[in-house]
Amino acid sequence: MLALHGREVDAWYATLDGNPGVRALLHAWNLREELYALKLELEEPTGWEVRGILPGGGPVLAEDRVIPLDVSRALGDRLRIRLRPPAGFWALNSFGMEYGVDAPVSVTRVAPVEARDSQDVNVLAELLAADDQYQMMAHVGEQVQLVFPAPAPRDGMERTVFLHSRGYYRLHLVEGGEPDRSTLQQIANTPDGPVRFAADRFGEWRSSRHQER
Numbered sequence: 001m002l003a004l005h006g007r008e009v010d011a012w013y014a015t016l017d018g019n020p021g022v023r024a025l026l027h028a029w030n031l032r033e034e035l036y037a038l039k040l041e042l043e044e045p046t047g048w049e050v051r052g053i054l055p056g057g058g059p060v061l062a063e064d065r066v067i068p069l070d071v072s073r074a075l076g077d078r079l080r081i082r083l084r085p086p087a088g089f090w091a092l093n094s095f096g097m098e099y100g101v102d103a104p105v106s107v108t109r110v111a112p113v114e115a116r117d118s119q120d121v122n123v124l125a126e127l128l129a130a131d132d133q134y135q136m137m138a139h140v141g142e143q144v145q146l147v148f149p150a151p152a153p154r155d156g157m158e159r160t161v162f163l164h165s166r167g168y169y170r171l172h173l174v175e176g177g178e179p180d181r182s183t184l185q186q187i188a189n190t191p192d193g194p195v196r197f198a199a200d201r202f203g204e205w206r207s208s209r210h211q212e213r
Helices: 002-018 020-033 181-189 193-212
Strands: 037-044 046-053 116-117 144-147
Touching: 002 020, 002 181, 020 037, 020 193, 181 193
Parallel strands: none
Antiparallel strands: 037 046, 116 144
16 A cells, blocks of 8 residues: 555655654554554443454564453453454454463563674664664665573573564555555545455456466
8 A cells, every 4th residue: 555655655654754643643543444453342331342452463474462451341251352353454363361360470681792784794783772773674685683692591480582672664665656645545534445445456466367367
């Protein structure tokens, strides 16, 4: 859908980067359409209420999600959860609930001691803190290799590693062309607009594939 901005896509990115109000509108649109974040609704005496958000992922498949839910207002001894994903945008495999008390954990935060990019350049300074200094990877295939010290194992405990990272990515688009403002307005302002747009484009693609055979 970003390609609909045509030659104005960079200006759209700049507006998004510099205007918190525009980012808030995009976030609200995303929650409304549930393309990349799925609302978890619980049945309560007042009806279905949103009590959690299931985040989507980037281009890499994220297999597991753990979402804390406030179930104190649930009805009776059964918990009913409702999800309403838009057609074609989500694949959900299994669900489970844990009602027990959280087990005590010991958290050890470690900072990277080495970070080198695809050209073997030391980029550790760019990646040590959550700030406005980013390690830019502008081309497909670029990578950064990070090295962390491993905390020593502890008796009677298992060691699990989580990567705490912060960043963003932009799609590599073919630049140029006139922006399709009419379609962009429909996607932004019409409920289910992006899903209908995606379904239409998929139908066109599938039809063209059949014609090629």
